[in-house]
Amino acid sequence: MKYIFVLFFCFHCFSSYADDMCANNKHVVEECYNVRGKLIVHANMRLYLHTEGKRLLAVYYYPDVPEPELALPKNVSEMLEANKQLSGDYKVCPFTPQAPGKMQIVCINSAKNLIQSHNQ
């Protein structure tokens, strides 16, 4: 019984980590939200999320920092390449609030239904 409990606990830890890449990060300033869009590496080699609502979100992506939750979800990092785009459903967590004249910076918490294509 004790082992079953430990197994269940470990499974719970693993699944919640996979689902919450950055939701619990201290830099998140607002509630995470779901958005459909295209993740694109721009010509300046930075990452942006073009939402279906015609908004542009800057994606925080800094895999070298000592905070592993700031990396991209595994399914995203495996498919993303320069000059290609990933359409899909993303859950993003804001690092900066929405404000007029400011591009909002977000982290990608999770992603699903990803489809890779070339930049248009």
Next chain:
Amino acid sequence: MNGTAELRGSLQLLAETQAVQAARLASLELLEDIAHWRLMKCQRELADELYRYRLTKAGFNPNEPRDGHGMWTGGGGGLDLPGLADLADASDGSDDSGDNSDVPQLIDFGSDSDVNAFQNPKVADDADSFEEAGANNKAIFNDALDQDTQSTAEAIFGETSGLTPILKSAGANPYNEKNWDPDSAEQLQMARSYIGIVSERNPQVHFATPNDLTNPIQARIWNNSLTAAMDEDADLDPDVTNFFLRQEGIGRQKPNWPGLEKIISLGPFNNLAGGGDVPKGANTYIDFYGKLSTLKR
């Protein structure tokens, strides 16, 4: 005789009446056209107002500029929630380098903070010195621009407006071109031309236009962007499709994406606005990257 004269008179009267009727008809048609045109104009204005109303109601700013793909250049106006302004000030590490200690260095995502650089009070000190270049600016502003040149200039402005050449002596006014290092100034203009070329090969760039062309700093940068966009002598390796901005020795020094190799590096430049992993400083470089598989070396 009298009968013939009466007949002629009647015919003349008839012709005059027909002419008057034709003129009236033409006049009525013209009035109808004008009424139709006014109606269409009213409909367009109403549709525009309705669109703006819906955007405003949805929390967006309809006056916020869009890029070449119709994307909001900022937050789309954002939601006007109470207390948001305070949060923005506190968390915007890119603009306020003084309180960055608790915030990870954020990536330089564009020219949001560049705009603030133009508000530097030092600008006023050197407005006179910029007048010398005024004639050249006007010459270019008055030229009719084709859409491609305009678009390229907007990409150049959007990507490089926060950069100036390094200074000949530290502490001098960075907005006075007399203080600029000539080699750095030449490299920056070349970088602008190259970014213009990259934007044509890889249009995923930030398009921006100056919001106040009466500001001499913005006008000069826009002028330089236009000049670079029209530079037909710029010769960039055909493999180059990307560029990467970095501050030498600080933050990220190379992009994370595999399959691309650095082909040429230009700099150093002065990054006045700073932001993210490209902090403020006079050791800013722009590296140009191309596909590894097609490199001829």
